[in-house]
Amino acid sequence: MSNAELMERRNAALPRGVASLTSVFVAKAENSELWDVEGKRYVDFAAGIAVCNTGHRHPKIMAATAQQSEAFVHTAFQINPYETYVSLAERLNQLAPISKAKTIFLNSGAEAVENAVKIARHCTQRSSIIAFTGAFHGRSMLTMGLTGKAVPYKAGFGPMPAGIYHVPFPLEQYGVTIEDSLKALEALFKADVPASQVAAIIIEPVQGEGGFQIAPKAFIQALRSLCDQHGIILICDEIQTGFARTGKIFATEYADIEPDILVVAKSLAGGYPLAGVIGKAEVMDSPDPGGLGTTYGGNPVSCAAAHAVLDIIEDEQLCERSNRIGKQMKTRLEKIKATGNTTPIGEIRGLGAMVAFDLVKVAGGNTPDPDRAKKLTSQALKNGLILLSCGIYGNTIRLLAPLTIPDNHLAEGLDILERSLAEC
């Protein structure tokens, strides 16, 4: 069956709200390559939206999940616990930049953020939460409220949950300084909600959907001080940034602070559904037994996959590799930008292999060109490269190659990107 035929069936059977960026129906995937049902091959610079840092079907993950499936697939941890959940929690407690941590496992990023907020509220006995403009924390009712982009995530789904406030994320590029953001926080405490009623501040150390915008170190450190001053829980959402994507296991490590809670998902289990909330032991222990949990959370097969992912990150030195990939991508992008005979490229930025660039109307300018971003992703697809856009203006192209990508596939992907940029 062709992609077009499958697309027709898809559109008839599924609601419009479930969007697919491409009409490429996958038949097979291996590390950084993907083949569709028509046999066409693609280099994958999307990695399932930052889920496959360890590539598609890494042999160690395949072996670990097969072995676990032979033993048992589900018991519900609340009924019959198993060692791999505990040992995975122990490993994450060690890896997280938190001195004495505890961890609970959930199924998805949004569910983990929901649980982080529940824990923060229970621990502080306060209700309000502060998030940032441009943030993405999920699509469930609460996380949709926390998300800082109205269209398409929030419009028409109101009313939003009560007690959520948004403050401008510092974006020097668009004239919002760290001081502006901190002043907005102070103004919020004066005008809308006293700091004494705020349970948590949630921030992505690098905004993902928001355009790979890096939260400045000084800003995260200022948030840490504010949280300490007012007894507020600092939640770092590492769902997109975690597990070597930024050149460290967690991007929060760059800020030299200890968050109270760290939320993880995506690349934690290399494609198997698994999310976690890692937090300071005294914070995590606040809710009473039975207050937290979910039927599938910490599924044994997902836990087996996550153990393999952590082994791979260590064995294959993926943090170092992430930095090397990022450097290669940025160097190439700077070179393409400098030639000037291509679609105008604005800012190029990134941490490790979490690299992005903006498309702008005029070279040297800052006016976003989201139409060109759409053209580029579809041109790249025609040329055999899966590429994602993002950003508050929809003009950012993000490069999320698996960290296990072989050098020749990385070079091939960058060649296709350069050609596609020239063609649109």
Ligand SMILES: Cc1ncc(COP(=O)(O)O)c(C=O)c1O
């Ligand atoms: C930073 C961040 N938080 C939360 C989420 C939501 O995760 P999920 O789609 O697994 O619910 C995402 C997903 O893209 C994300 O990037």
